[in-house]
Amino acid sequence: MTSQGFYNSELRPVLEHLLAARLAARLAERHGVHLYQDPEAARKLLCRSPRDADLWPWIDPAPQTTRPKTSVRDAAEQRGIPRRTLARLIDRLEQL
Numbered sequence: 103m104t105s106q107g108f109y110n111s112e113l114r115p116v117l118e119h120l121l122a123a124r125l126a127a128r129l130a131e132r133h134g135v136h137l138y139q140d141p142e143a144a145r146k147l148l149c150r151s152p153r154d155a156d157l158w159p160w161i162d163p164a165p166q167t168t169r170p171k172t173s174v175r176d177a178a179e180q181r182g183i184p185r186r187t188l189a190r191l192i193d194r195l196e197q198l
Contacts, residue, residue, distance in 0.1 A: 106180030117161050124198040138163055148194055157191050
């Protein structure tokens with residue numbers, strides 16, 4: 103939560119993997135959605151309400167298209183994911 107660099111290198115891949123696993127296990131069979139093959143459909147399933155729309159950039163499998171590019175040094179100095187956002191993201195993943 104204190105470092106954007108740590109979030110991007112350590113926590114983001116774990117959360118992305120959790121989303122992919124949830125989609126594969128529960129939603130792919132019912133809805134034919136796969137995070138890496140159809141990220142837009144995955145976004146719609148994760149972000150069911152306007153309140154959830156801000157969660158997607160934190161887990162988007164193509165973050166370079168949705169987040170501003172920063173140098174490695176700048177990313178390491180930026181704040182990481184806010185605690186409340188992380189809790190909401192985990193809650194949404196569990197609801198899937």
